[in-house]
Amino acid sequence: MIKGFTRFLQSPSEHFRSLFGPQEAAAGPPTPRVIHRDEHPISRSQFSDAALKVLYRLHNSGYDAFLVGGCLRDSLLGMTPKDFDVATNATPEQVKQLFRNSRIIGRRFRIVHVRFGREVIEVTTFRGKPSDDHADHIAAQSDAGLLLRDNVWGNIEEDALRRDFTINALYYSIADFSIHDFAGGLDDIESRTLRLIGDPATRYREDPVRMLRAIRFAAKLDFNLAPATEAPIHDLAPLLLQIPPARLFDELLKLFLSGDGLATYRLLREYGLFAMLFPEADECIDELPWFESLIEQALTSTDQRIRDDRPVTPAFLLAAFMWGPVQRRQADIEADGMPSVPALQAAAQQVISRELKHVSIPKRFSMPMRDIWDLQQRLPQRRGKRAFQTREHPRFRAAYDFLLLREAAGELEPGLGDWWTAFQQADDHEQRRLLGKVGVDPASSPGPRKRRRRRRKPRSDSSTPPSSE
Structure with missing residues (x-):
């Protein structure tokens, strides 16, 4: 200048x-x-x-x-x-x-x-x-x-x-x-x-998305909202419920994928706007002591990747925003007697169905998001060939990063993330040693499955007389 x-x-x-x-x-x-x-x-x-x-x-x-x-x-x-x-x-x-x-x-x-x-x-x-x-x-x-x-x-x-x-x-x-x-x-x-x-009140009523734009610019530019500009936001926040979910998804990308996601999130929470975008997540923040830390760490990681000009995907952030509700619903479903895996799948479907009424999430993001959640149950399962199979999953890296966030937020005890970190970096000998720590035979091989030789019955010979007692 x-x-x-x-x-x-x-x-x-x-x-x-x-x-x-x-x-x-x-x-x-x-x-x-x-x-x-x-x-x-x-x-x-x-x-x-x-x-x-x-x-x-x-x-x-x-x-x-x-x-x-x-x-x-x-x-x-x-x-x-x-x-x-x-x-x-x-x-x-x-x-x-x-x-x-x-x-x-x-x-x-x-x-x-x-x-x-x-x-x-x-x-x-x-x-x-x-x-x-x-x-x-x-x-x-x-x-x-x-x-x-x-x-x-x-x-x-x-x-x-x-x-x-x-x-x-x-x-x-x-x-x-x-x-x-x-x-x-x-x-x-x-x-x-x-x-x-x-x-301001008239302008927000004309287009409630202006409230989201006010927050986005304030976070991006480090500006203060003028008193008259911020005064109506709390009362008019429910007007966002009139906005088509598809348009709110477009606004969501601008809010959280511009490099200032953490500051934006905190302002959205302060002015009561986050609840209009993710109502169930907003409910869970006060119920689950680790949940807000998980969200903020996911946003911090995403902001850093954007600053480093590394690729980011909305699926990872969305997985973090809705993980609390998924865990809460899964616990309720398991309490009714359903096993863990189908309970997670049922909880995920319920959470996504409710969220789609507020923000439209395309399947190209909701499917990877569900893979990240499903892999959270597979990551602890490391016996036999499972560790190698899990590592080859297309969403493994995202699921591994998500596991680290869960541990850092205090949802899980540390340990599993360190094991997977070491496993990815290890050579064959070290991998066998790590598998041995979780009860796997160190001599087992992660290589291709060998085909079992088929036993043939002995051919009957009519010239041989039957044996007698």
């Missing part, structure tokens, strides 16, 4: 306030502050080639073209921008005509995705007020205030006030490289404050 601007963001200097001035986000029509190129640190070199192609093609075709939202916010905070969103006065149909590599998606919010290989640039048309009726584009709301459809086109000033947070209502013009601040977002970046634009 440019040194002067860095100074402004790090301390509340008089120069910053004289340049940008105070402004209330919800007061009256927006008065944009235009910050010219020589007064801000953002450069086109920070943008992806795909984003620049979209901006320039729109601009050269006579349309307004602005980068908007998170990429500008992150750049001003000294972070590397990753996702580039474009706002324009071109309609979705007009954008699609300019880009053959695009498609219009969404019914509730119609937007255009322009694809360049694996990168997708999201292009949105300036939106107007929800109560407006522009030709065939109508905004519809439920009786509770939930915005059901919002395809009302407007101008950039209206669009700015339709955005959720002040720090996301920043626009970068490709025409003259200036930044347009419509809602005091630069002031809030300086004070590290997350503030909703407009009346």
Whole structure:
């Protein structure tokens, strides 16, 4: 960042306030502050080639073209921008005509995705007020205030006030490289404050997912929620029950797979939102003394893997989030006389069925999750060839990591995890010694099973007289 601007963001200097001035986000029509190129640190070199192609093609075709939202916010905070969103006065149909590599998606919010290989640039048309009726584009709301459809086109000033947070209502013009601040977002970046634009209760009712976004940004950016922004969250948290489970799964990935999962989880718990996503898990946290530690250690591990640029899967986290309920139900089912293995399977099915009413979990994640749970019963079984068979299971590594978390959280006594750690690292001789410790014959071989030779009956010879007593 440019040194002067860095100074402004790090301390509340008089120069910053004289340049940008105070402004209330919800007061009256927006008065944009235009910050010219020589007064801000953002450069086109920070943008992806795909984003620049979209901006320039729109601009050269006579349309307004602005980068908007998170990429500008992150750049001003000294972070590397990753996702580039474009706002324009071109309609979705007009954008699609300019880009053959695009498609219009969404019914509730119609937007255009322009694809360049694996990168997708999201292009949105300036939106107007929800109560407006522009030709065939109508905004519809439920009786509770939930915005059901919002395809009302407007101008950039209206669009700015339709955005959720002040720090996301920043626009970068490709025409003259200036930044347009419509809602005091630069002031809030300086004070590290997350503030909703407009009346918070109304905005949360329009789209309850904004409560999850508030938590995600607060955790990711280490911002404080403005008092008015946080005040309604506890009371309005149940509005998330109106949101389709499939959409909540998409939000779940953003919440927990962005590298700040542990901080996000703690804020979700603090504001009563975790219970709306995982109600049975939330119930178990107070009942099982080890359960919250298991969740937090799973999140810590996932955050570290993301920082190390190592692969992660939602299946592992989901297995941790729902393990407490599975264990509680399994204990109840076993108390009624069912053996351990079928009891675990029945408990898993019950927990997943309840969870699907809140968050839709695709089978590509729920099946590995169940494998991780099933292997928890196989890992203690190491006699004969079982240890070798378990080690060859496709989910063994995830199940082994899960076992270590269970021991670290205090659910299990330590020991089994160390045995499996040593077994994986050992040579053949050491493996036989380890197996001998659990009652396995050290001479037994883990190799392929030998075929038993078939005994043949002796052929009868009619010339041999029968024996006599």
